[in-house]
Amino acid sequence: NVTDAQDVRLSLDGGINYFNGRPYSERFKKILAKRKELAVYDRMAAFFEMYDRTQVCLYVGETGSGKTTQIPQFVCYSDQPHLKGMIVACTQPRRIAATSVAKRVAEEMDVTLGKEVGYSIRFEDMTTPDCTFLKYMTDGMLLREAMADPTLSRYSTIILDEVHERTLATDILMALLKQLIKKRADLRLIIMSATLDARKFQTYFSLEEGALVPLLKVPGRTHPVEVFYTEEAQEHYVEAAIRAVLTIHRFEIPGDILVFLTGEEEIEDACKKIQQEIEFLISHKEMASSIGPLICLPLYSSLPPQQQQRIFDAPPAPRTHGGPPGRKVIVATNIAETSLTIDGIVYVVDPGFSKQKVYNPRIRVESLIVTPISQASARQRAGRAGRTRPGKCFRLYPEQVFTKELESQTPPEILRSNLGSTVLELAKLGIKDLVTFDYIDSPAPETLMRALELLYHLGALDTKFTLTPLGTVMAQFPLDPQYAKLLIESPKFGCSREVLTIVALLSAPNVWMRPIHKQREADQAKWLLSIPGGDHLTLLNAYNQYRLNIRDPQWAWKNYLSKRNLAQADNIRAQLQRIMERNDIPILSNFPDPKTEAQLHENIRKALLTGFFMQVAHWDIEKRAYLTVKDGQAVQLHPSSDLEGKPDWVMFNEFVLTTTPYIRTVSAVEPGWLLTEAPRFYDVSSWPEGTMRDALQRASKRVNRKPKRSAAT
Ligand code: ADP
Numbered sequence: 001n002v003t004d005a006q007d008v009r010l011s012l013d014g015g016i017n018y019f020n021g022r023p024y025s026e027r028f029k030k031i032l033a034k035r036k037e038l039a040v041y042d043r044m045a046a047f048f049e050m051y052d053r054t055q056v057c058l059y060v061g062e063t064g065s066g067k068t069t070q071i072p073q074f075v076c077y078s079d080q081p082h083l084k085g086m087i088v089a090c091t092q093p094r095r096i097a098a099t100s101v102a103k104r105v106a107e108e109m110d111v112t113l114g115k116e117v118g119y120s121i122r123f124e125d126m127t128t129p130d131c132t133f134l135k136y137m138t139d140g141m142l143l144r145e146a147m148a149d150p151t152l153s154r155y156s157t158i159i160l161d162e163v164h165e166r167t168l169a170t171d172i173l174m175a176l177l178k179q180l181i182k183k184r185a186d187l188r189l190i191i192m193s194a195t196l197d198a199r200k201f202q203t204y205f206s207l208e209e210g211a212l213v214p215l216l217k218v219p220g221r222t223h224p225v226e227v228f229y230t231e232e233a234q235e236h237y238v239e240a241a242i243r244a245v246l247t248i249h250r251f252e253i254p255g256d257i258l259v260f261l262t263g264e265e266e267i268e269d270a271c272k273k274i275q276q277e278i279e280f281l282i283s284h285k286e287m288a289s290s291i292g293p294l295i296c297l298p299l300y301s302s303l304p305p306q307q308q309q310r311i312f313d314a315p316p317a318p319r320t321h322g323g324p325p326g327r328k329v330i331v332a333t334n335i336a337e338t339s340l341t342i343d344g345i346v347y348v349v350d351p352g353f354s355k356q357k358v359y360n361p362r363i364r365v366e367s368l369i370v371t372p373i374s375q376a377s378a379r380q381r382a383g384r385a386g387r388t389r390p391g392k393c394f395r396l397y398p399e400q401v402f403t404k405e406l407e408s409q410t411p412p413e414i415l416r417s418n419l420g421s422t423v424l425e426l427a428k429l430g431i432k433d434l435v436t437f438d439y440i441d442s443p444a445p446e447t448l449m450r451a452l453e454l455l456y457h458l459g460a461l462d463t464k465f466t467l468t469p470l471g472t473v474m475a476q477f478p479l480d481p482q483y484a485k486l487l488i489e490s491p492k493f494g495c496s497r498e499v500l501t502i503v504a505l506l507s508a509p510n511v512w513m514r515p516i517h518k519q520r521e522a523d524q525a526k527w528l529l530s531i532p533g534g535d536h537l538t539l540l541n542a543y544n545q546y547r548l549n550i551r552d553p554q555w556a557w558k559n560y561l562s563k564r565n566l567a568q569a570d571n572i573r574a575q576l577q578r579i580m581e582r583n584d585i586p587i588l589s590n591f592p593d594p595k596t597e598a599q600l601h602e603n604i605r606k607a608l609l610t611g612f613f614m615q616v617a618h619w620d621i622e623k624r625a626y627l628t629v630k631d632g633q634a635v636q637l638h639p640s641s642d643l644e645g646k647p648d649w650v651m652f653n654e655f656v657l658t659t660t661p662y663i664r665t666v667s668a669v670e671p672g673w674l675l676t677e678a679p680r681f682y683d684v685s686s687w688p689e690g691t692m693r694d695a696l697q698r699a700s701k702r703v704n705r706k707p708k709r710s711a712a713t
């Protein structure tokens, strides 16, 4: 019994909204005309033909062909989740894609965002119970839901989108759903992607040996894109990208430009410089008449929603009637590669880099590094130029680099991530044997070992690697296990309120602002807020001052703090607080008196160590560097750290790999605390001989001489 595409089209053209019985608005009709131009819309009948006959299927189509916006709507016509109180879910690897597409689809369906159509991302749930029947969500959120409800009983169809991205959460979800479809005959699964080695997925999901899951491939309507290379490698790729934009704007025919850079700071910087250069050109009388207006917009994941939406605006109009036409430039991260499609792009500037996660299990370090992209990514990027008409892609590297140096595919994230959270999630899901688990690509055994080791030392797993009661509570928090652990332990130190604030701040985007032309002022402002002992206490102080001055709308701005990110930290804090309360973790602050501030600061750092005892480094006089414990990796304090006087022992939150390895968000600790707060890990008798062991042994003697004092007061 296949859904009739003709009926769906008639209903869409009929004037009455099928899902709520209300008449369609004018806007709906306008958008519908646009939707009808999409390749996916054309193939509606073929889609129903496949979807209605199978439990699992694959849908592959060019970026921008309409997969993410259209397919979930088609599914709703066939699956009718609204009539049976179920939900159709569509996962996205990126938060910004989940929110932006949900908003678009709510408009396309002529319903209110957060009602019939909603989204769910970490720390933000925009859905209504008993009303939302189409939900866009990050893959990580669906994975978390599976932990609470292993059969995902609320969902009737699950669409895993952007599978080619091969994020860690998507990979794990694929394995879980592969098991689940055997148990739930009523659950349907669609695997969607842009480019993909479809065969691999067709065999992976097939329940019979040798059989293949059905596949529908929809060719996109793309135009040819001419690719240009530079003669030589560019040392300063941001500068080169800015120059390329200016050249295009001056000498190429109208059409918008998409530039790929690697991160927020770089992007904001480039946008400012492009805008300045253009203003400079226009200020010259002889140029003004020949150069059109240009608007330059950033696009990265932590951008606030209103600003994100601006990328869909039309380019600026000519300054004078009949003058040179305006142009829109979007400077984006990888988000614009396949997750979000911006119409009107004719030129792509591709320096060939992106920020990628890498994990080195030997030194237990996960870091984001600016890395050359793969050939597959470079092709995707070029493809963005041919959406509306023939386009041009300027690769800022020589052709040799593309053919000889770039890898053909980006390796899946599971092969380059720390698996701490994942292994905890799998343990919570009752997956016992992590090594033989049916991954689509298995992680390195050493990486799994590191994750097990971490969780064992944190107390989440026991010696048989089964989940402990502590581990069960830790799994409730949508956080890395270290953070969950210290939230749980913090009441023992009488400072869970403060620790909660710190964790929330560390989970939010960076609150410190440092505009390029105001760096000195920003550093000065930060210095005034800094607290001896380390960056964690300074963060806490900044937040407390922000709360104290909440009535002064200028306060955050005057102190070079991001009000938006502080507000987000506030929101995260409230949510984490609810999880703590639900698990009976008391929220206390036992040191209200300024006289006991030193004790408070000490206790906070001790509490932080209960989670981060493995992220500790010791100053080595000879090497003039900090060496990380156990692995002996030489690192320096990140320039953003306000920690003074090079304390012997420090704890850090983040490892930043650039030309020099840095540690960021650092606090001073006492070696004695390591022995009292993490005795299992700091059992020095089992450590290899060396200065680290000597130093710890000296500390150990001191601790044993001191009379015992209880941590909490
Ligand atoms: P795919 O998933 O196949 O890459 P999408 O469904 O994301 O394609 O996009 C289909 C079309 O919808 C594109 O032309 C895109 O520009 C448009 N679109 C998506 N989101 C928005 C939005 N927020 N505003 C305007 N147009 C949008």
Ligand code: MG
Pocket: 064, 067, 068, 069, 161, 338, 339
């Ligand atoms: Mg898509």
